[in-house]
Amino acid sequence: MPEEMKDDILDFDDEFDPLAVDDLDIDQEDMDDDNPLDTVDYPTMRNMPEDMRKEGVYTPERQGGAQEAIKSLMDHNPGRRPILLAIMQMCAGDGMPASKVTEEVNKLQADNLSVYAPMTLCRMLERAGGLTLEMPETHEVEEDIEEGVEYLEIKERIDPIWHTTEDGVAVCEEFSHAPVFHDIVLDRDSAYLEVYRAVMLALDERPRTKREIDDLVDTFEVVKKPRRFGGHFVDMLERADAIEWKGRAWQLTKAGRELLPLTAPEGEE
Amino acid sequence: MAEEKQTTGEAEVDLVELMNMRARTYGMLARLFLKEVDEATLRELQGMRFPTATGNDRVDAGYRMLFDYLRLSWDDSVRELAIDYVRTFIGHGVNGYSAAYPFESVYTSERRLMMQEARAEVLATLRENGLKRGNWTEGEDHIALELEFMQRMSMRAAEALKAGDEDKAIEELRTQRTFAHDHLLNWLPMLTADMDKFSQTKFYQGLGTLTMGYVEEDAALLEELLEDVVEDAA
Numbered sequence: 001m002p003e004e005m006k007d008d009i010l011d012f013d014d015e016f017d018p019l020a021v022d023d024l025d026i027d028q029e030d031m032d033d034d035n036p037l038d039t040v041d042y043p044t045m046r047n048m049p050e051d052m053r054k055e056g057v058y059t060p061e062r063q064g065g066a067q068e069a070i071k072s073l074m075d076h077n078p079g080r081r082p083i084l085l086a087i088m089q090m091c092a093g094d095g096m097p098a099s100k101v102t103e104e105v106n107k108l109q110a111d112n113l114s115v116y117a118p119m120t121l122c123r124m125l126e127r128a129g130g131l132t133l134e135m136p137e138t139h140e141v142e143e144d145i146e147e148g149v150e151y152l153e154i155k156e157r158i159d160p161i162w163h164t165t166e167d168g169v170a171v172c173e174e175f176s177h178a179p180v181f182h183d184i185v186l187d188r189d190s191a192y193l194e195v196y197r198a199v200m201l202a203l204d205e206r207p208r209t210k211r212e213i214d215d216l217v218d219t220f221e222v223v224k225k226p227r228r229f230g231g232h233f234v235d236m237l238e239r240a241d242a243i244e245w246k247g248r249a250w251q252l253t254k255a256g257r258e259l260l261p262l263t264a265p266e267g268e269e
Numbered sequence: 270m271a272e273e274k275q276t277t278g279e280a281e282v283d284l285v286e287l288m289n290m291r292a293r294t295y296g297m298l299a300r301l302f303l304k305e306v307d308e309a310t311l312r313e314l315q316g317m318r319f320p321t322a323t324g325n326d327r328v329d330a331g332y333r334m335l336f337d338y339l340r341l342s343w344d345d346s347v348r349e350l351a352i353d354y355v356r357t358f359i360g361h362g363v364n365g366y367s368a369a370y371p372f373e374s375v376y377t378s379e380r381r382l383m384m385q386e387a388r389a390e391v392l393a394t395l396r397e398n399g400l401k402r403g404n405w406t407e408g409e410d411h412i413a414l415e416l417e418f419m420q421r422m423s424m425r426a427a428e429a430l431k432a433g434d435e436d437k438a439i440e441e442l443r444t445q446r447t448f449a450h451d452h453l454l455n456w457l458p459m460l461t462a463d464m465d466k467f468s469q470t471k472f473y474q475g476l477g478t479l480t481m482g483y484v485e486e487d488a489a490l491l492e493e494l495l496e497d498v499v500e501d502a503a
Contacts, residue, residue, distance in 0.1 A: 098344050119345040138340060143321055151318040152333075154340045 066129025207249035288427035331479025369463035
């Protein structure tokens with residue numbers, strides 16, 4: 001290699017300081033020229049408008065109403081839907097202290113772990129317009145004196161109360177298991193009613209694994225074309241709160257047992 | 270410092286207790302800078318007493334801000350504080366001015382880089398005093414480590430005083446005085462000003478104010494104690 005080239009390659013810029021790069025100086029057009037495939041204009045965080053940074057994804061403003069925002073939140077978090085509904089149900093009426101909500105949600109998520117902490121779920125519902133937070137009144141601050149030293153002390157811990165809004169209550173009613181079951185199982189998927197019934201009866205007998213449900217579903221001709229797998233029936237029944245994942249298997253819920261007679265052929269109800 | 274109890278002005282001070290108290294305060298500050306507040310720490314902080322008239326306005330204001338935040342804290346505050354910790358000390362952006370970076374090197378090097386001269390000096394001080402960094406994997410000039418250094422030295426001073434080894438105690442105090450002047454006081458005003466700018470909770474704003482006030486006050490105390498030593502010797 002000629003000496004000249006070697007020098008060029010090894011000629012590091014002593015003045016270069018990666019931390020001194022100012023993202024205000026970044027020229028998006030230059031970046032686009034460098035990589036013609038990269039046509040997305042990524043705003044840097046610092047240039048991002050303040051209101052854009054803070055805006056929630058599911059909010060009444062964005063979805064055009066609190067009920068729409070709550071439903072959208074649940075649609076995009078199907079695994080959390082039963083928990084979100086349960087939170088709104090438990091906080092309806094007089095509301096529930098945050099510590100109690102945490103306790104209840106932890107129980108509900110024992111077999112359905114989530115990366116979301118209970119209060120994070122509450123905050124998501126709050127942003128969507130499903131919950132409001134009532135901060136309790138605190139007493140006036142009092143100063144104490146001990147051994148001549150004046151100090152402040154926190155005498156009580158606060159436990160704010162979560163309340164479900166009217167929109168939250170309306171969504172709970174709409175999403176109660178019976179109407180959803182009617183809509184999905186008895187109406188849209190009525191062609192597969194016998195399959196639903198078989199799955200529910202099997203789960204009523206004992207908890208089953210996904211493999212067992214798949215095997216059972218595959219015994220029906222109706223699922224061959226168009227092809228339907230066990231997962232579809234699990235999804236639909238879970239959406240109607242008829243089944244739940246507990247103890248590493250699918251089980252029929254109390255609501256599922258109440259709904260089971262609706263799947264019986266005419267004359268057998 | 271002929272005895273464990275020293276007369277400072279009118280009041281008689283129990284030096285061992287004073288050193289232990291300094292160690293506790295530095296320990297608390299170090300913990301709060303080291304990582305996010307967890308639930309156990311939040312409970313512990315809520316059980317604290319917050320002095321209102323220490324004689325240092327910054328310390329009083331800092332304690333008051335912490336108190337105001339903590340008395341309205343609940344389960345969700347741990348999450349809020351975790352977010353604010355990241356916002357305050359890590360931030361976003363690549364220009365070196367997007368957070369209150371907790372490393373002395375960033376504030377004392379021309380190009381705001383980590384692992385610069387300050388880190389080498391702190392590391393040397395730790396070694397000189399027989400301290401290892403344990404499982405710490407970042408620069409030793411982190412504010413939490415510098416505050417913990419003061420805590421360890423205060424504990425050593427307390428032990429020396431308890432054992433009646435005055436020379437050793439004086440040596441520990443001198444080390445602390447030098448360290449506070451050469452390091453903590455050298456960059457804390459800039460760090461705490463940035464904390465005030467980047468944090469959005471009274472908690473981290475209060476922590477910055479309290480730390481600045483306490484280190485200033487403590488440096489003055491060390492100065493006073495060591496001045497007495499010189500006078501005694503004379």
